[in-house]
Amino acid sequence: xxxxxxxxxxxxxxxxxxxxxxxxxxxxxxxxxxxxxxxxxxxxxxxxxxxxxxxxxxxxxxxxxxxxxxxxxxxxxxxxxxxxxxxxxxxxxxxxxxxxxxxxxxxxxxxxxxxxxxxxxxxxxxxxxxxxxxxxxxxxxxxxxxxxxxxxxxxxxxxxxxxxxxxxxxxxxxxxxxxxxxxxxxxxxxxxxxxxxxxxxxxxxxxxxxxxxxxxxxxxxxxxxxxxxxxxxxxxxxxxxxxxxxxxxxxxxxxxxxxxxxxxxxxxxxxxxxxxxxxxxxxxxxxxxxxxxxxxxxxxxxxx
Amino acid sequence: xxxxxxxxxxxxxxxxxxxxxxxxxxxxxxxxxxxxxxxxxxxxxxxxxxxxxxxxxxxxxxxxxxxxxxxxxxxxxxxxxxxxxxxxxxxxxxxxxxxxxxxxxxxxxxxxxxxxxxxxxxxxxxxxxxxxxxxxxxxxxxxxxxxxxxxxxxxxxxxxxxxxxxxxxxxxxxxxxxxxxxxxxxxxxxxxxxxxxxxxxxxxxxxxxxxxxxxxxxxxxxxxxxxxxxxxxxxxxxxxxxxxxxxxxxxxxxxxxxxxxxxxxxxxxxxxxxxxxxxxxxxxxxxxxxxxxxxxxxxxxxxxxxxxxxxxxx
Numbered sequence: 071x072x073x074x075x076x077x078x079x080x081x082x083x084x085x086x087x088x089x090x091x092x093x094x095x096x097x098x099x100x101x102x103x104x105x106x107x108x109x110x111x112x113x114x115x116x117x118x119x120x121x122x123x124x125x126x127x128x129x130x131x132x133x134x135x136x137x138x139x140x141x142x143x144x145x146x147x148x149x150x151x152x153x154x155x156x157x158x159x160x161x162x163x164x165x166x167x168x169x170x171x172x173x174x175x176x177x178x179x180x181x182x183x184x185x186x187x188x189x190x191x192x193x194x195x196x197x198x199x200x201x202x203x204x205x206x207x208x209x210x211x212x213x214x215x216x217x218x219x220x221x222x223x224x225x226x227x228x229x230x231x232x233x234x235x236x237x238x239x240x241x242x243x244x245x246x247x248x249x250x251x252x253x254x255x256x257x258x259x260x261x262x263x264x265x266x267x268x269x270x271x272x273x274x275x276x277x278x279x280x281x282x283x284x285x286x287x288x289x290x291x292x293x294x295x296x297x298x299x300x301x302x303x304x305x306x307x308x309x310x311x312x313x314x315x316x317x318x319x320x321x322x323x324x325x326x327x328x329x330x331x332x333x334x335x336x337x338x339x340x341x342x343x344x345x346x347x348x349x350x351x352x353x354x355x356x357x358x359x360x361x362x363x364x365x366x367x368x369x370x371x372x373x374x
Numbered sequence: 375x376x377x378x379x380x381x382x383x384x385x386x387x388x389x390x391x392x393x394x395x396x397x398x399x400x401x402x403x404x405x406x407x408x409x410x411x412x413x414x415x416x417x418x419x420x421x422x423x424x425x426x427x428x429x430x431x432x433x434x435x436x437x438x439x440x441x442x443x444x445x446x447x448x449x450x451x452x453x454x455x456x457x458x459x460x461x462x463x464x465x466x467x468x469x470x471x472x473x474x475x476x477x478x479x480x481x482x483x484x485x486x487x488x489x490x491x492x493x494x495x496x497x498x499x500x501x502x503x504x505x506x507x508x509x510x511x512x513x514x515x516x517x518x519x520x521x522x523x524x525x526x527x528x529x530x531x532x533x534x535x536x537x538x539x540x541x542x543x544x545x546x547x548x549x550x551x552x553x554x555x556x557x558x559x560x561x562x563x564x565x566x567x568x569x570x571x572x573x574x575x576x577x578x579x580x581x582x583x584x585x586x587x588x589x590x591x592x593x594x595x596x597x598x599x600x601x602x603x604x605x606x607x608x609x610x611x612x613x614x615x616x617x618x619x620x621x622x623x624x625x626x627x628x629x630x631x632x633x634x635x636x637x638x639x640x641x642x643x644x645x646x647x648x649x650x651x652x653x654x655x656x657x658x659x660x661x662x663x664x665x666x667x668x669x670x671x672x673x674x675x676x677x678x679x680x681x682x683x684x685x686x687x688x
Binding site: 108207208210211212213214215216217218219220221222223224225226227299303306307310311312313323326331334335338341342345348349350352353356357360 | 388389392393396397400401508511512514515516517519520523524527528530531619622623625626627629630633644645648649651656659660663664667668671
């Protein structure tokens with residue numbers, strides 16, 4: 071259709087203008103909805119998760135920490151769709167508020183981690199030479215520390231809190247993702263238009279900000295989407311081990327951990343719903359990230 | 375080839391030094407003062423100054439590091455600040471369990487991922503492909519610790535029988551040892567296999583489109599031969615890289631599995647170490663794990679060099 075508009079006679083130009091291509095960031099979503107049914111499912115789950123987190127106060131039936139000991143370990147019912155836990159707290163409300171904790175951690179870690187990854191990756195690639203070599207060896211070293219051991223060491227040294235978890239996850243994300251950014255920047259630096267910009271006398275800052283970074287946006291979007299999923303999963307694992315967001319905050323992983331574990335034998339629903347919530351959230355981000363990667367990465371587009 | 379291995383081994387040295395230095399200073403720079411707890415709650419010494427002197431914590435950090443490094447080079451990791459037990463002995467009994475579980479899980483994930491990935495690729499866009507891919511995304515999203523919790527809890531609810539078997543070391547009863555480790559290794563392996571399978575599939579798709587594969591078909595070779603001999607070997611090159619990158623994740627995951635399945639490895643032990651802020655122990659554990667990751671990665675890279683002659687020669 072777009073081609074028709076372009077070849078049409080000038081009289082129809084006005085008509086054709088309506089069909090002008092959308093800016094790429096809008097076209098991306100249109101193509102996602104049209105071509106990627108699984109990606110669309112992912113998007114719906116993600117949107118649902120965000121809405122749940124934002125409107126948790128309206129959706130939840132009670133506060134996440136309202137106890138009702140007379141009603142402890144009640145089976146799922148109309149009043150308590152997911153049942154209640156050992157303190158009589160409504161599990162449904164806790165899971166709903168848990169979305170908020172997960173989104174805080176996910177967004178915080180991704181915003182911080184991806185920013186640091188972009189800075190590190192771009193500097194390493196753009197400056198090159200000895201600095202690049204040294205930075206890459208440091209990244210190498212960092213990546214060889216087992217993920218969980220590193221996270222546990224960080225949390226043990228800092229005080230366990232929301233901020234600590236976010237910072238530790240962000241640090242982890244920085245090093246692994248700086249690789250991807252560095253590779254993309256290197257590829258873009260080899261493009262003739264970067265050389266042209268330089269030849270026209272553009273300074274380093276201008277080349278990086280105007281010519282290189284806008285072209286790394288695609289990998290950044292993919293990294294951030296998949297990163298949100300893995301950050302949520304990592305936070306859940308940390309909370310599960312008792313080193314995540316400290317209780318009584320309603321963290322999904324925390325609901326499956328520590329003293330709560332022995333009650334799962336008596337009240338299996340306590341073990342089911344928080345786990346399902348984690349799986350669903352991560353599933354959504356994975357599906358969405360996957361579809362976005364297919365749409366944004368021309369190298370992979372070929373194969374699928 | 376030998377030159378390559380030696381080169382890689384030498385490169386490990388600065389990496390290990392760097393990691394140990396980071397962990398060492400991280401632990402000391404931030405004041406989560408364990409000596410205070412030890413003196414006030416447990417009467418380990420008369421005052422913190424005295425205790426710090428006993429533990430050598432009153433020295434400047436570089437001196438402490440040099441002392442510690444010298445010990446490690448001679449195979450002495452020091453002692454736990456709480457129990458005074460030799461860290462080396464503690465690691466000797468626990469670490470092999472974690473390593474065994476980690477390697478077992480890696481084996482499971484590779485053995486699952488590669489055949490399934492190849493199958494999905496050669497049946498691209500058929501229902502087999504869709505089913506396999508959907509399952510892989512599901513397994514990628516389900517947290518391993520949750521799956522493990524359900525595997526442990528549900529059987530005891532339904533059949534009043536705990537699925538946890540009594541532990542035996544490999545040298546005592548190899549069969550039982552493997553049997554006990556199978557469930558956690560499967561859960562850990564399936565989780566990792568999902569990522570690996572997707573990589574195998576997309577690489578196979580790319581390679582299957584190349585000219586030399588078309589030539590192989592044109593020569594009239596059988597599908598089996600084209601896929602396994604011609605395509606797979608080249609498709610595996612990037613897959614091997616992913617296997618290497620997953621080693622730290624798998625070792626971390628095995629810690630979680632150990633604490634759920636009650637295995638006498640590093641899992642629960644590390645959690646206790648962290649809760650007690652047993653820093654010399656934490657240092658030793660981190661270094662041992664890092665060296666393991668580097669060693670496994672070296673093996674992976676040697677396989678890589680075998681698959682791709684360009685690496686060896688370059």
